[in-house]
Amino acid sequence: MTLTLSKKHSFDIVFDSQQVFRLILEAMSNPTRTVSIKEYAGKLYGEQDVFLAVAMTLLDNETSFSTCGSHSLSDEIASLTLAKNGKVGVADFVFVCDPIDIKSVIEEAKCGTLADPHKSAAVIIRNDSEPDCRMNFSGPGIDGHITVGVSGLVKEAITVRDAQCYEYPQGIDLIFISSEGEFFAIPRLIRAEVT
Numbered sequence: 507m508t509l510t511l512s513k514k515h516s517f518d519i520v521f522d523s524q525q526v527f528r529l530i531l532e533a534m535s536n537p538t539r540t541v542s543i544k545e546y547a548g549k550l551y552g553e554q555d556v557f558l559a560v561a562m563t564l565l566d567n568e569t570s571f572s573t574c575g576s577h578s579l580s581d582e583i584a585s586l587t588l589a590k591n592g593k594v595g596v597a598d599f600v601f602v603c604d605p606i607d608i609k610s611v612i613e614e615a616k617c618g619t620l621a622d623p624h625k626s627a628a629v630i631i632r633n634d635s636e637p638d639c640r641m642n643f644s645g646p647g648i649d650g651h652i653t654v655g656v657s658g659l660v661k662e663a664i665t666v667r668d669a670q671c672y673e674y675p676q677g678i679d680l681i682f683i684s685s686e687g688e689f690f691a692i693p694r695l696i697r698a699e700v701t
Contacts, residue, residue: 515586517549517562526563533691534679537647538654544687554579556687557601558586560630565589565599572597574607594627602631605659612666615678617694623675626694633682635659645696653701664698 517523529541547559557579565571567588573580579601580591594600594614602611611629618626637655641664644651656664663680670677677694692698 515550515558517546517559519562522546522549522559523563526559529689530560530563530681530691533681533689534693535647537645537692537696538643538652538690540688540690542687543683543689547687552578552582554582554603556683556685556689557603557630557632558582559687560681560683560689561587561589561599561601564628569598570596571599571601573601574603574611576601576603579603597627600627600629602629605631605633605662608659608663609666612663612678613670617670617672617676617678620673620676623677623694626676626678628679628681629663630681630683631659631663632685633657633659634684640701642699642701643692643696646693648696660692661700664692668698 526543526546529543533539533541543559547555550558561583565587570590570592571583572592572594584591594611595616600611600615602608615627615629618624635657637657639661640653641656642651642653660682667678679694680692683689
């Protein structure tokens with residue numbers, strides 16, 4: 507008698523992670539530029555496949571994460587990455603499924619220290635809303651400034667982040683990702699204003 511094992515995910519932890527990492531790096535290096543990780547997220551199953559693709563690329567057993575109370579996502583990330591699940595205030599990566607949580611998450615997320623600003627959190631936010639306002643962005647990775655259409659959720663997240671008045675170069679990185687795998691980033695040193 508032979509047993510046939512079926513794989514739940516076909517995401518290749520080496521090759522697919524490298525491709526997703528390159529796309530994340532492109533988005534972080536070019537703030538507001540949208541990239542798509544749909545091809546790779548599609549190799550993962552479940553409602554949170556885009557979050558899982560990011561988690562499998564960025565997390566390992568030496569990082570920590572929070573899913574803001576989404577137990578099924580938390581269990582899946584922990585089993586796939588061996589990362590430590592923790593509270594928002596100590597997590598290296600925070601996954602926000604529900605926009606209702608955005609204000610409290612950003613206020614609580616760790617912002618690094620003056621000596622180690624890179625020890626801040628990356629907040630990855632599900633954003634399926636259509637653009638309904640415009641914002642100007644400037645800072646590292648942007649030549650001069652750029653005006654981009656953003657959703658109300660993006661505007662709210664940036665407004666809450668800027669209200670924290672982090673001391674330079676502290677702050678948090680904001681990453682917005684749609685359920686279709688469209689991905690863009692607003693790193694911590696990017697300045698934004700509503701037009």
